Amino acid sequence: MKCGLIEKKKGQFDDHTTIDAYVWYEKDWKHDSHDHVHQRYQLTYVEDGYQYFHIENTIYLVPQNHLIWIPSGKKHHTESEASTVNLMVVLFKSVFDNNFFNDVHVFSAPPVLSEMLKYAAKWSQLLEEDEEQRFFMSALLYSLPYFCKEKEGLHIPVPADQRLISVCNYINKNFHNQLDTEILAEIALMSVRSLQRIFKKETGITIQKYMQLIRILKSIELINSGQYTLSQIALMIGYKSLSAFTTSYFAIMKEKAKVR
Template sequence: MKCGLIEKTESQFVDSIEKEAYVWCEKNWKHDDYEHQHNRAQLTFVEEGYQYFHIDRKIYLVPQHHVIWIPSEKAHKITSEAQTVNLMVFLFKSVFDDEFYQNVQVFAVPPVLKEMLLYASKWNQSLDENEEQDIFFKAILKSLPNFCKESSGLEIPVPTDTRLIPVCNDINTHFKYNLDIDSLAEKAQMSVRSLQRIFKNETGITLQKYLQLTRILKSIELIDTRQYTLSEVAYKVGYQSLSAFTSSYFAIMQVKPKLKKN
């Protein structure tokens, strides 16, 4: 059993719970790294650490104090290299008739929503009927579209054109260095101009933006280790100054980078 759901097969979970909604909190969360799906919509709050969600050929980063909304029946895989991952997972049998609930959403949790989620933890793993809980969870669900400010910068697209996979792999490996566009074009076996055009068409972003996203994701992993200063992190992901790193980080995350307290 995981999050109250019975794992029927490696990729499919069976829901035998009558409750409309419930919450499942765990410290030091451990996920299987295979793709799975379930018939409840899912709201996951990352209280500590970070998670990567692999959904529909995109990789969504969900850092600390962010949430991800996943519609029901949406196949997803979760990975993380964080030292500790503390999660709250809310599972809803039905949702409101609004386009928001039909799509994957990732966004930073504003203070009001954070307090609501933390208050809801008092019902952790409770499957008993409770009127206050039912009303409170419905209020959380109804409020989500108002709390969401799009964080599309927290997703990395995965191209379907197989010629671009070596390009992405090269950037993921050598993110510390500036783009060698001629070398990347050679790996893709196409001209520089074709590479730039096809990559943008496939992913919706430029090669330079892809590099920036990769660097910021790597910086989040390094910050999580608590082993480096911000200046060291900036250098390790390819920035020549802390100010340049801070500016790039803010452009993606909408907050300035800061070290975690031990």
């Protein structure tokens, strides 16, 4: 049994619990890395560390004190290289009539929501709900759309064109270097102009924006480690100055970069 669900075969979960909102809070979280799907709506709160969620053609980063909402029936898997991941998963059997619940969302947890989730930890792994839990979790669920201030910069589009996959892999491995578009075009076996056009069509962003996004997401991993100053991180991810990094970070995250 995982998160109150029974895995009858790899990646396929059956729901036999009667509880409407199943809570699982765990420190030093270890999750299967293979794709899986379940017929419950999933709210994951990362209290400490970070996790990457692979959902369809997009990879979402969920850093510390952030949440991800995943609609029912969406295949996904997670990964993280953080030394410690403390998180809470809440699986809802049913939701309210609101379009919010039909899409994936990543957003930071405001203080009141963080406190609500910490309070909900007292029901972790319980298979029977009492009246307080039923009303409390229902109120939390109802309020989610109002708490959500979407973090658009926390997802990485994955192109379907295999020629672009090679380009993305190269950027992911060499993000700390100054990358030449002509080299990327050679990797894709196309002209620079074709690469720029097709990349934008497939991902919705330019190659330069993709490079910026990868660097900022890598910086979040380094900030999470607590081992480096912002100046060190700026150089490690390929920026020539701290100011260039902090400007880029703010453009993506809509908040200032801060070490832990």
